Amino acid sequence: xxxxxxxxxxxxxxxxxxxAAGNAAxxxxxxxxxxxxxxxxxNTSVIPDAPKxxxxxxxxxxxxxxxxxxxxxxxxxMSGQVTAxxxxxxxxxxxxxxxxxxxxxxxxxxxxxxxxx
Amino acid sequence: MKKILxxxxxLVFASAxxxxxxxxxxxxxxEAAKNGKIAMCTGCHGVPYYKTVFPDVYHVxxxxxxxxxYIVKALQAYKSGDRNxxxxxxxxxxxxxxxxxxxxxxxxxxxx
Numbered sequence: 001x002x003x004x005x006x007x008x009x010x011x012x013x014x015x016x017x018x019x020a021a022g023n024a025a026x027x028x029x030x031x032x033x034x035x036x037x038x039x040x041x042x043n044t045s046v047i048p049d050a051p052k053x054x055x056x057x058x059x060x061x062x063x064x065x066x067x068x069x070x071x072x073x074x075x076x077x078m079s080g081q082v083t084a085x086x087x088x089x090x091x092x093x094x095x096x097x098x099x100x101x102x103x104x105x106x107x108x109x110x111x112x113x114x115x116x117x
Numbered sequence: 118m119k120k121i122l123x124x125x126x127x128l129v130f131a132s133a134x135x136x137x138x139x140x141x142x143x144x145x146x147x148e149a150a151k152n153g154k155i156a157m158c159t160g161c162h163g164v165p166y167y168k169t170v171f172p173d174v175y176h177v178x179x180x181x182x183x184x185x186x187y188i189v190k191a192l193q194a195y196k197s198g199d200r201n202x203x204x205x206x207x208x209x210x211x212x213x214x215x216x217x218x219x220x221x222x223x224x225x226x227x228x229x
Contacts, residue, residue: 036128045184047128051191052184057176073200077127103182107227109163 022058022088028095030089033081034097043102054102062094141216145222154216155223157208164227181227188221 037047042054053061067073069082069090082090158180161167167177180188194200195209212220 033124036124043188044164048184048186049190050184051187052182055166059175060178063173063175077124080127104179105181106165106179107163107181108165 007043022062022091022093022095024092024099026094027092030085030092034093037066041102042053042097042100053097054100055104056098056102058094058098061097062090065090065094086111143218145185145189145218145220147219147223147226150216150219150223153218154212157211158220158224161204183224185221185225188224189217192217192220220225 028079031042034042034053035046037050038044038053039046043052045052064073065082065085066087068075069085071079083092161177162180164177168174169177191200192209192212195202195205196212198206200206209217
């Protein structure tokens, strides 16, 4: 019985690493430094080339942060910002910014029209 | 304190660079994009909940309403190879600076 329970626990902990699980409330607490460029609402380009984050897909936000951390993506400011952050921090930040309402949205292509919108 | 000063210095440096870039860049025309190049974008960015393919699976990012300069910078990075995504690289390499400006102008103002 114990063996099965331990096995299940082990399997479940592996599953957790696949999903970008994070806590939005914790993410908000960790987002103070981010506001400098992305705005206090995550929806302002305080520096003109900073992307809006608010409402973006959580898994995409996490992937971007993880890429900065791994070096797969490089940016003078962002690469430095994430060195001190743990994976949990990245998950929390992604969870937070994805939960904030913002300008980002999707305009679905319509199958009824011809080409384009 | 040192960290804050360093971050501030980086901020000034980064914004100076992007300001210079913006002056050389062509002015975007959203209408030009609408009549042409957006067909390449809507196939992924216009389908709700669309995801990328294995092995790196995540939601295709929303770009409607995104910062105009960021869109240009992103396309430039895909074109140069600074950002590494096969589909985006192929698409970006087919875009001129004017195309990028037009697409950015279109998507930043894109409404439902």
